[in-house]
Amino acid sequence: VPAAESINPAARRSVPEATVGRLAIYLRVIEEYLRDGDEVISSAELATSCGVNPAKLRKDVSFVGSFGTRGVGYDLAVLRDRLADALGLTETRDVVIVGVGNLGHALAGYGGLAARGFRLVGLFDADQRRIGERIGHVVVQPIEDLPRVVAAATAPIGVIATPATGAQSAAQRLIDAGVTSILNFASTILDVPDEIEVRKVDLASELQILSFRERNRGERIADGGTAS
Amino acid sequence: VPAAESINPAARRSVPEATVGRLAIYLRVIEEYLRDGDEVISSAELATSCGVNPAKLRKDVSFVGSFGTRGVGYDLAVLRDRLADALGLTETRDVVIVGVGNLGHALAGYGGLAARGFRLVGLFDADQRRIGERIGHVVVQPIEDLPRVVAAATAPIGVIATPATGAQSAAQRLIDAGVTSILNFASTILDVPDEIEVRKVDLASELQILSFRERNRGERIADGGTAS
DNA sequence: TAGATTGTTAATCGATTAACAATC
DNA sequence: TAGATTGTTAATCGATTAACAATC
Numbered sequence: 001v002p003a004a005e006s007i008n009p010a011a012r013r014s015v016p017e018a019t020v021g022r023l024a025i026y027l028r029v030i031e032e033y034l035r036d037g038d039e040v041i042s043s044a045e046l047a048t049s050c051g052v053n054p055a056k057l058r059k060d061v062s063f064v065g066s067f068g069t070r071g072v073g074y075d076l077a078v079l080r081d082r083l084a085d086a087l088g089l090t091e092t093r094d095v096v097i098v099g100v101g102n103l104g105h106a107l108a109g110y111g112g113l114a115a116r117g118f119r120l121v122g123l124f125d126a127d128q129r130r131i132g133e134r135i136g137h138v139v140v141q142p143i144e145d146l147p148r149v150v151a152a153a154t155a156p157i158g159v160i161a162t163p164a165t166g167a168q169s170a171a172q173r174l175i176d177a178g179v180t181s182i183l184n185f186a187s188t189i190l191d192v193p194d195e196i197e198v199r200k201v202d203l204a205s206e207l208q209i210l211s212f213r214e215r216n217r218g219e220r221i222a223d224g225g226t227a228s
Numbered sequence: 229v230p231a232a233e234s235i236n237p238a239a240r241r242s243v244p245e246a247t248v249g250r251l252a253i254y255l256r257v258i259e260e261y262l263r264d265g266d267e268v269i270s271s272a273e274l275a276t277s278c279g280v281n282p283a284k285l286r287k288d289v290s291f292v293g294s295f296g297t298r299g300v301g302y303d304l305a306v307l308r309d310r311l312a313d314a315l316g317l318t319e320t321r322d323v324v325i326v327g328v329g330n331l332g333h334a335l336a337g338y339g340g341l342a343a344r345g346f347r348l349v350g351l352f353d354a355d356q357r358r359i360g361e362r363i364g365h366v367v368v369q370p371i372e373d374l375p376r377v378v379a380a381a382t383a384p385i386g387v388i389a390t391p392a393t394g395a396q397s398a399a400q401r402l403i404d405a406g407v408t409s410i411l412n413f414a415s416t417i418l419d420v421p422d423e424i425e426v427r428k429v430d431l432a433s434e435l436q437i438l439s440f441r442e443r444n445r446g447e448r449i450a451d452g453g454t455a456s
Numbered sequence: 457t458a459g460a461t462t463g464t465t466a467a468t469c470g471a472t473t474a475a476c477a478a479t480c
Numbered sequence: 481t482a483g484a485t486t487g488t489t490a491a492t493c494g495a496t497t498a499a500c501a502a503t504c
Contacts, residue, residue, distance in 0.1 A: 205249060
């Protein structure tokens with residue numbers, strides 16, 4: 001008897017973190033198949049293209065719903081729409097970037113943002129000399145203008161692309177302005193309140209992990225094999 | 229009776245993937261404490277600074293060895309040396325970057341590389357117009373020169389910073405040249421042989437994960453809380 | 457009906473963490 | 481000796497995957 005539990009709305013199964021990341025990958029690969037004119041795909045084929053186990057793919061998709069056809073596969077257009085919906089890509093999300101050095105420039109010019117429903121609404125730098133520069137259709141503003149831009153945007157995500165020394169201060173300014181989700185490219189652990197969501201991308205750490213694996217080749221006992 | 233197992237060298241416990249990533253973080257934070265002139269630290273304090281559970285930190289460190297002092301803590305200099313050693317940072321690792329657009333520029337100019345024992349030995353681009361440009365002390369070369377540079381380097385890590393359309397071809401060139409570890413910034417799943425190690429950093433995916441979390445605030449049932 | 461493939465259950469595997477004996 | 485903190489065990493938790501009933 002499954003009982004009460006399934007009635008409680010708070011118990012609705014939340015999508016695991018790892019699954020969310022993979023759904024984004026599935027979505028991108030699905031779009032490639034659609035561009036090629038395909039209409040239906042099996043979990044086996046899609047999983048191969050995404051570099052995952054078919055069972056894992058089906059399980060991941062099942063968190064969003066069940067809209068495949070047994071004996072046939074998934075309708076690619078339906079799958080795309082449902083995943084995009086689940087990932088919140090039907091509405092545009094605003095993004096502000098703090099720090100307009102090399103990395104900030106790269107992020108600001110990254111076409112993938114707009115392609116996936118993100119809109120860059122602000123570029124900020126503490127360095128006077130960078131103020132006024134135009135990147136794409138956005139002009140670099142002084143960091144003091146951050147609160148005004150955040151207030152005008154709808155729940156923007158803050159991206160920190162400053163040097164490590166400026167990262168904590170950038171985070172504080174973002175939080176004070178009302179930002180609750182931060183993507184941190186600086187190699188610093190940010191000290192933030194619990195309710196602020198932070199993700200960290202650390203280039204040097206990624207290289208260190210690769211470096212470690214290389215050194216330990218062969219020492220490994222049957223590992224999971226993170227293929228691409 | 230623990231027996232034979234502990235004798236078999238292949239059974240030597242390998243360091244888990246997730247642990248390797250955190251060791252790199254611990255190392256960076258330890259270096260900050262050393263700069264401040266500190267000499268000893270408890271797992272509790274270091275764990276707080278790194279945003280992890282003290283038990284997890286001790287467990288992670290124990291994969292590398294046991295060199296703390298009960299009742300006292302860890303000697304910071306010893307801990308740094310052992311972690312750096314375990315992560316293979318005592319010897320310099322060579323790095324080549326394929327694709328010198330905005331992101332390639334950012335990576336080439338990233339000071340954190342040299343600071344953590346990585347040496348940029350080659351910059352390559354398929355676009356004629358970019359050949360010859362000097363970034364730092366490295367000059368951009370035509371992609372055809374890749375094999376020669378890789379052959380001269382010691383097991384370099386290949387970084388792909390091309391647009392998505394050029395990523396698979398870049399990967400193939402790297403592999404043909406003899407590279408076995410690849411860090412992929414392009415938003416494409418690379419099709420590579422099993423023995424090639426690939427890590428993927430996808431900016432848009434990171435934003436999508438943040439975006440998803442934001443949308444589902446409150447729906448979550450007591451989650452792990454990935455603090456900073 | 458026979459063949460194929462999903463959706464889901466249950467088993468497995470690995471990672472996190474509480475707890476505590478060891479020991480400084 | 482008393483207090484502190486490590487190193488490690490064992491329990492918990494969550495994620496992966498094999499397997500198969502459901503069903504097109």
